[in-house]
Amino acid sequence: MSIYGDYIKSVIRTVPDWPQPGVNFRDITPLLQNSAAFRKLIDSFVHRYQEMDLDAIAAIDARGFIVGAPLAYELGCSFVPVRKKGKLPFKTISETYTLEYGEAEVELHSDAFHEGDRILVVDDLIATGGTMLAAAKLITRSGGQVVETATIVDLPDLGGADRIREAGYSVFAVCSFTEDE
Numbered sequence: 001m002s003i004y005g006d007y008i009k010s011v012i013r014t015v016p017d018w019p020q021p022g023v024n025f026r027d028i029t030p031l032l033q034n035s036a037a038f039r040k041l042i043d044s045f046v047h048r049y050q051e052m053d054l055d056a057i058a059a060i061d062a063r064g065f066i067v068g069a070p071l072a073y074e075l076g077c078s079f080v081p082v083r084k085k086g087k088l089p090f091k092t093i094s095e096t097y098t099l100e101y102g103e104a105e106v107e108l109h110s111d112a113f114h115e116g117d118r119i120l121v122v123d124d125l126i127a128t129g130g131t132m133l134a135a136a137k138l139i140t141r142s143g144g145q146v147v148e149t150a151t152i153v154d155l156p157d158l159g160g161a162d163r164i165r166e167a168g169y170s171v172f173a174v175c176s177f178t179e180d181e
Helices: 005-011 029-033 035-049 063-075 130-141 160-166
Strands: 013-016 024-027 056-060 078-084 092-099 102-109 118-126 145-154 171-176
Touching: 005 029, 005 035, 005 171, 029 035, 035 063, 035 145, 035 171, 056 063, 056 130, 063 078, 063 118, 092 130, 102 130, 118 130, 118 160, 130 145, 130 160, 145 160, 160 171
Parallel strands: 056 078, 056 118, 118 145, 145 171
Antiparallel strands: 013 024, 078 102, 092 102
16 A cells, blocks of 8 residues: 555545446546646655666556556656557557456557566556456566556455466555445
8 A cells, every 4th residue: 555545545436336236436537637636646656666677667558548657757767558459550469368258458569678677567456457467468478577566446355466466466556445445
């Protein structure tokens, strides 16, 4: 948990029964609309990673871009988008992952990293962990070293962060929500 974790959590809106009954959707829109909260969010990541000698931030399409770009700027490293299939114009490598009802695929430019580059993978939320795990595998396959996976929100009841750790990757979340919160 971040130094501002409780504050960030208090700004995130919970929308009950969306997109379907029984689901509590964690809406980060109020966090993005509140300039002081957004600054504290980015500062949370900067504080954690400023001494880690990162080469790049790999941010997951699309909400990971919101955090990844300013973080890359603040840390003085490159920004690499991990995109949904078919969105990158150059030669790509891809990784398929399982969704609740089917599969999806993320891609990375084949020349995004050099062997041994130190990479932080960023997204907005970890639920089941499929997207984050697919991105981490892509980066590892491309020669990059995943220093950590980072997110604004972890939903521990869904087990995604545990799956990512079991695959050998470190996980950091600014805050977490259990199902009953």
